[in-house]
Amino acid sequence: MVASELEVVRSTEVVTAAPVRTGSRAAGLVRGGLLLAAGIAVIYIGLVPMGHVTGIIKVPVVLAGIALTYMGVDGLAKAWWGPQVETAFWVSVFWLVALILAAIFADFLPLGEAVDTTKTITIPGNTPPDLFSAHPLGTNNFSLDLLARSIYAARVSLLTAGLAVVLSMLIGVPIGMYAGYYRGRLDRIVSVFNDSFLAFPALIVLIALASVLGVPTSVPEAIIKEGVALALIGIPTMIRLARANTLVFAQREFVVASRAMGARDRRILSREILPNVLLPLVSLALIIIAVLIVAEGSLAFLGLGLQPPQPSWGNMIAEGTITVVQDYPFIPLVPGVFMFLTVFSFNRIGERARQRWDPRQAKI
Amino acid sequence: MIRRTVLSRILLVIPVLFLVSLGTFFLVSLIPGSPEAEVLGPNASAQDYARVREELGFNEPVLQRYFHWLGNTLHGDLGNNLVPPIQRVSTMLLRALPINLELAILALLMAFLIAIPAAMWSAYRPGGRFDRLVSASTFGVISVPSFLAGLLLILLFAVTWPIFPLGQWARPTEEGWITNLHHAFLPALTLALAEAAVFTRLLRSDMMSTLQEDYILAARAKGMPTRHILFREALRPSSFSLITLAGISVGRLIGGTIIVEQVFTLPGLGSVVVTAAQKHDYRVVQGAVLLIALIYVLVNLFVDVGYAYLDPRIRRGRV
Numbered sequence: 001m002v003a004s005e006l007e008v009v010r011s012t013e014v015v016t017a018a019p020v021r022t023g024s025r026a027a028g029l030v031r032g033g034l035l036l037a038a039g040i041a042v043i044y045i046g047l048v049p050m051g052h053v054t055g056i057i058k059v060p061v062v063l064a065g066i067a068l069t070y071m072g073v074d075g076l077a078k079a080w081w082g083p084q085v086e087t088a089f090w091v092s093v094f095w096l097v098a099l100i101l102a103a104i105f106a107d108f109l110p111l112g113e114a115v116d117t118t119k120t121i122t123i124p125g126n127t128p129p130d131l132f133s134a135h136p137l138g139t140n141n142f143s144l145d146l147l148a149r150s151i152y153a154a155r156v157s158l159l160t161a162g163l164a165v166v167l168s169m170l171i172g173v174p175i176g177m178y179a180g181y182y183r184g185r186l187d188r189i190v191s192v193f194n195d196s197f198l199a200f201p202a203l204i205v206l207i208a209l210a211s212v213l214g215v216p217t218s219v220p221e222a223i224i225k226e227g228v229a230l231a232l233i234g235i236p237t238m239i240r241l242a243r244a245n246t247l248v249f250a251q252r253e254f255v256v257a258s259r260a261m262g263a264r265d266r267r268i269l270s271r272e273i274l275p276n277v278l279l280p281l282v283s284l285a286l287i288i289i290a291v292l293i294v295a296e297g298s299l300a301f302l303g304l305g306l307q308p309p310q311p312s313w314g315n316m317i318a319e320g321t322i323t324v325v326q327d328y329p330f331i332p333l334v335p336g337v338f339m340f341l342t343v344f345s346f347n348r349i350g351e352r353a354r355q356r357w358d359p360r361q362a363k364i
Numbered sequence: 365m366i367r368r369t370v371l372s373r374i375l376l377v378i379p380v381l382f383l384v385s386l387g388t389f390f391l392v393s394l395i396p397g398s399p400e401a402e403v404l405g406p407n408a409s410a411q412d413y414a415r416v417r418e419e420l421g422f423n424e425p426v427l428q429r430y431f432h433w434l435g436n437t438l439h440g441d442l443g444n445n446l447v448p449p450i451q452r453v454s455t456m457l458l459r460a461l462p463i464n465l466e467l468a469i470l471a472l473l474m475a476f477l478i479a480i481p482a483a484m485w486s487a488y489r490p491g492g493r494f495d496r497l498v499s500a501s502t503f504g505v506i507s508v509p510s511f512l513a514g515l516l517l518i519l520l521f522a523v524t525w526p527i528f529p530l531g532q533w534a535r536p537t538e539e540g541w542i543t544n545l546h547h548a549f550l551p552a553l554t555l556a557l558a559e560a561a562v563f564t565r566l567l568r569s570d571m572m573s574t575l576q577e578d579y580i581l582a583a584r585a586k587g588m589p590t591r592h593i594l595f596r597e598a599l600r601p602s603s604f605s606l607i608t609l610a611g612i613s614v615g616r617l618i619g620g621t622i623i624v625e626q627v628f629t630l631p632g633l634g635s636v637v638v639t640a641a642q643k644h645d646y647r648v649v650q651g652a653v654l655l656i657a658l659i660y661v662l663v664n665l666f667v668d669v670g671y672a673y674l675d676p677r678i679r680r681g682r683v
Contacts, residue, residue, distance in 0.1 A: 059519050196383035200657050203619035204637075211641035211649045212394045294509045298623050301511045302638050317511055322530055322629060325515060326523050336512040344507035 028079025036072025039065050059329050089352050092345035099342060103154040112145025114152045115309050120144055126328050137334045140319060142309065146334045149311035153335060156222055156312045157342070161292040163227030164234050165285050171231070172238025173281060179239070180246030181269055190239065197236045203298060205233060210304035222306040226299065230292045241284055245277040279357040286350030290343045297339055313339040370669050377665050384661065385437070388654045389430055392646050403446045403644045416446050419647065442651040447643045453651040456636055461655070463533065463625065463632035467552050468617040470545075472610060474556035479563035479606075484594045486564075487571035498568070502561035510620050514554040514627035521550060533630045551628045555620045559613055566609055570602040604671065611667025615660040 042065030074087040102109065112135050113119045120143035129138040129146075137147040179190040209229040216222035249255060250273065258272050299305040300314025308315050313335040320332025400416040424432065436443065442453035486495035505513075522530045528550045536544040574580065575598055583593050622634030629635075633652060640648035 059516075060524070192379055193383065196380045196387070200384070200387070200653065201615040201619040201660055203622060204653050204656050207622075207637055207641050208391055208649050208653050209394075211644060211646065212391055215642070290507070297509055298511065301623065302626055302634075304638065304641055314511075317515070320515060322518065325518060329519050329523075332512075332515050336515065340508055340512060343509070344504065347503070347507050 025079050029076060032072050032075025032077075032079055034072070035068055035075050039067070039069030039072050041065075042068055059333065086352070088348050092348040095341050096345045096349070099151075099154050099338075100158065102151045103158060106148070106151050106155070109151070111148035111151065112139070114144055114148035114311060117142045117144065117309060126331070128328070129330050129334070138328075138330050140316075140331050141324070144309070144311075146316075146331070149316060150313070150335050150338045153311040153313045153316060154338065154342070156219055156306055156310075157293050157296055157339070159223045160226045160230060160296050161289045163223060164230035164292050165289050167227065167231035168234030168238045168288075169281065169285060172235045173242045173277070175235075176239040176242025176244075177246045177269060177273065177277065180243035181250055181265070181273065187243070190243075194236045194239055202233045202295060206230070206295060206299050207302070207304060210299060215304055215307055217307045217310070219306065219310055222310070222312070226296055226305060229299075230295060233295065234288055234292065237288060238281070238285075241281060242277060245280055246273055249273050249276050280354065283350055283353030283357045286346050286353060290346035290350065293339070293343055293346070311335075373665065373668050377661060380661055381658070384654070384657045385434060386430075388650055388657070389433055391650060391653065403646070419444060419446060437654065442654075443647050445640070445645050445648050447640075447645045453647050456648060457633065457651055457655055460631065460633045460636045463630055464618060464621040464634070466544075466548060467555060467621045467624065467632070468614065470548055470552035471555035471559060471617055471620070472614070474552055475559035475563050476610075478556065478560035479567055480599070482560075483564045483567035483571055484599070487568045487575060488590070488594060490572055495568075498564060502564050505557055505561040508558070510554055510558060510623050511627050513557055514551070514624055517550050517554055518627070530628075551621075551624045551630065554624050554627070555617055558620075559617065562613070563606060563609065567602060567606050570605055571598060574598045574602040607671060608667065611664050611671075614663045614667075615656075618656055618659065 043062055044065075046061035046065055070087075070091070073091065077085050077087045077090070112123075120139075123135075123139060123143040125139055125141050125143040127133075127135055127139045127143075129136065135145050135147070137145075137150070139145055140149070175190060179187040206229055209232070213225050213229070216225045255268055255272050258268055263272075296305060296312070297314035297317070300312040301318045303315070303318065305314055306312040308319070316335035317332040317339070320329070324331055400413045403416050404412055440454060442457070444450050445453050445456065482498050486492070486498040489495055508516075518530065522528045529547055532547060534540075534543040534547045580593060580597060583597050588597075621632060622637065624630075625632040625634045626638065633656075637649060637652045639645075640652070
């Protein structure tokens with residue numbers, strides 16, 4: 001699953017010609033500023049509790065506001081730095097840095113209660129988002145603060161996916177490199193195992209593992225169990241990618257030269273090939289993180305990941321059942337937006353890194 | 365030539381299926397502690413523990429257990445489930461499976477319906493306004509998890525603007541196909557969106573290179589209308605990798621239906637598997653894993669073989 005998605009992302013290089021805007025920088029700044037202001041205004045109108053906009057219409061209004069805001073930022077950036085600036089990339093970097101900092105320092109931030117329902121008895125539940133209140137993004141059914149929960153949930157998602165990617169690189173890269181470097185029987189055996197493993201749809205593997213290992217109830221337990229389970233998904237992909245990249249480099253002149261100078265296989269692998277293979281793999285690892293975050297979310301959404309009241313984006317979205325979502329659409333949408341932005345950011349940054357570092361891409 | 369290609373491809377399935385069966389079987393051995401206690405909890409009767417042990421075959425040596433299980437499985441007998449009410453696993457799975465198959469097939473069709481025109485038009489005018497819109501939105505859509513997309517579709521088309529029913533399923537045998545499709549539309553669309561985005565990106569890039577070919581220029585010089593050039597001349601040679609991808613995506617779609625049916629509370633394979641996983645009903649989980657992996661392997665085989673027939677270059681062994 002992961003591999004096929006990567007192939008797709010790779011094979012479809014999207015060449016987007018930047019639109020050539022006529023007019024001066026000042027005009028661009030004004031246009032961007034107006035759009036930005038309009039976007040913020042629309043979001044505000046959408047989120048104001050005492051309804052200019054009532055109930056369910058809020059969702060499309062807020063979404064439109066976010067789109068307008070983005071267009072505004074994009075316009076400003078293009079006017080200021082020129083039309084080649086990749087706004088989406090820089091917004092992604094900004095989002096990830098902000099999210100990671102917030103997740104690290106969550107304990108010191110002035111957030112509402114995220115987990116302990118005994119402390120929230122006096123707070124009204126299902127409060128809709130109001131940016132200028134104590135609960136800027138609202139509260140859930142148990143009066144837990146959605147902003148705080150989303151930030152604590154980021155710890156689970158990022159650490160789980162991060163652990164899984166590190167594990168799958170540690171295990172997958174050496175195996176893939178050996179298979180790609182020595183070829184022959186080793187390569188064939190590795191490939192058959194790999195293909196058989198890829199025959200299981202990833203989600204099914206995760207469900208089966210969750211049923212066997214038991215569902216996690218605490219955050220460290222979730223990170224370790226799900227991290228290992230997700231690593232099982234990531235390893236075959238890493239093996240394939242490492243193997244493919246090693247095949248490319250093993251034929252190159254500098255490897256031949258190194259061998260002619262008497263270098264052993266181990267030295268060639270670690271000094272000549274590894275540094276070249278690692279960069280493209282790191283860029284792909286970013287895209288794999290995005291896939292794994294979705295996989296972790298899916299598992300939690302199905303009720304087989306971290307158990308509530310401990311927050312994870314998946315189980316927070318699952319709180320928005322069909323009945324809840326009709327009255328309180330923000331309950332699943334707040335973690336949903338966090339998750340979307342994070343997945344999008346990893347995809348965007350990974351894509352950019354891949355364009356720069358992937359040798360097979362560079363040749364095209 | 366083609367017969368040999370097809371034959372070797374079919375032979376390749378055998379070790380894969382063998383490893384799949386091993387993986388599924390030894391899944392149960394990964395359970396920490398004793399499985400019967402995991403299944404029934406600490407308070408069941410001695411007979412119940414004995415029944416579960418017997419059903420899981422823990423009274424036999426491991427190899428014998430495996431071949432016993434394999435033999436039964438090959439006869440379509442997946443055993444009984446472990447947690448009451450006791451039923452045959454194959455019955456449980458086969459009753460739920462049609463929902464997932466229908467959703468997966470519908471989603472695939474919808475994805476093609478969305479992706480082909482979008483990709484063709486953006487490949488026809490690369491860098492144009494439509495192309496940029498398509499590129500940006502496909503990139504965005506790929507990053508939306510299906511459960512989120514499903515919720516948004518529910519909010520937009522079942523709550524705000526209630527044109528589709530919410531959270532029910534209509535079996536075509538009971539309520540007719542039209543009602544059935546009406547119920548299946550939103551879940552299928554949820555799955556289709558992400559696939560369509562992926563398909564669009566792939567087909568667009570293949571289409572762009574096809575449109576550079578000389579025969580397209582010749583067709584245009586002869587004055588053929590754009591629609592003819594795009595659909596009749598360019599689509600088929602551009603669609604080979606799309607077909608491969610569609611085959612691969614069947615596995616993802618089956619996984620996807622499990623999530624989407626939870627969003628829409630449909631009684632499919634997902635609800636069976638997830639409930640079983642929560643109750644540690646390993647027999648059901650095992651059966652479902654095996655069934656889905658089997659479908660996935662067979663569909664991929666079918667696609668590879670069909671591909672060999674479709675593309676003359678592969679048929680003649682030239683690629």
